[in-house]
Amino acid sequence: MLTPLLVEERARRGAYVEQRKFDLEHVSKRVAELEKEYGVAYDAARPFPLDRGVGKAVYEAGFALALETGLYVVEESRVAKFAEEELREALESARRELTLGRGLDSRTLWARLPGDRRKPFVFGGLAGTPVPEEYFYATALSYAQQPLVDALD
Structure with a gap:
């Protein structure tokens, strides 16, 4: 189970990455790949698609992005990474x-x-x-x- 102290430790000990590099190479590049992989595209004619499959695809692509890229900690210029089970547990136990x-x-x-x-x-x-x-x-x-x-x- 993730605790605040465990998250803080990972934030201090994660891989060092400059913010610009993280934004461009880790996030932007991967988002473009995930859009294709999950078939997610913005349609100006339907800014709020009613197809639940679109929502599921966006969620799955976002989850994959979080799992692969981790959480960037600006103050430390480090990336905190989390296991799939940790992310799922955090989402399930999040306040509504x-x-x-x-x-x-x-x-x-x-x-x-x-x-x-x-x-x-x-x-x-x-x-x-x-x-x-x-x-x-x-x-x-x-x-x-x-x-x-x-x-x-």
């Missing part, structure tokens, strides 16, 4: 709901299923986007003021 914030600012993030009619949880923000410091505050504030946004990332 998580409440973020307090009081009037609280929002509940839940696992959505096909056909779910609840409004999707919307993250807004600049996660992973390089933004000059002088623009960060105003941009983050604009996301925070949007009624559609449930949480900032």
Whole structure:
């Protein structure tokens, strides 16, 4: 069973890889291969396909990607790897709901299923986007003021 300490240890001891190399060679290249392997392609005419087979293919391709590439730990420039059984157990035991914030600012993030009619949880923000410091505050504030946004990332 994965524990937080075990994950942290793997994050510190995993293989060293520069972020750009991980993004381009480990992730982007493999995603392109998995798209072909699993027959996953974006169709602008059907942004939300109703065929459950598409969802299954996307899940399986994503699982394969996670298993093969691991988890990149930015602070350490290392890759934490996990066994298939560990990933499956983590997915099966994952919480189905998580409440973020307090009081009037609280929002509940839940696992959505096909056909779910609840409004999707919307993250807004600049996660992973390089933004000059002088623009960060105003941009983050604009996301925070949007009624559609449930949480900032």
